[in-house]
Amino acid sequence: MRIGRVIGTIVATRKDEKLVGSKLMVTQPLNIDLMPKGDPIIAVDTVGAGIGELVAYTTGTASRIGARKMDAPIDAAIVGIIDEIDINKALLDKS
Template structure:
């Protein structure tokens, strides 16, 4: 699973039939320790996340199985909204 921040919405009036009615969000990977941001990608929103929220994203075959089964074109799905992260500070090595 990946920790990410929701940074935007996607509207698609035409999409694969199994995606009808699904909310699509743009998420950006964040490093829980440094809070640095990384790559962005699209994820189906399963939990009602909003822009600016920190979320947990499942990817790959686990994402497909979480919503529609193995025949869905989903590669990433938001499965949780983070309330708090307790992360020890990074150690200088």
């Protein structure tokens, strides 16, 4: 999984019928300082994530597993809401 923040939603009237009923959230990947890095993805929400929340999201087949929709064209899904991240940055200094 990657760390991301939910920053918005999209509306798509014409879409694959297997996506109907899935909440499509614009999710921004974050770096180790929880700052934006890279381009936003559209992930299916599977855990009731709200706008602004810090989340863990998957890509690929894991996303269809998370969404319980193996027959839907889903390649990214939010599978956890992060309450707390405990990182020891000092560990990055040792080679």
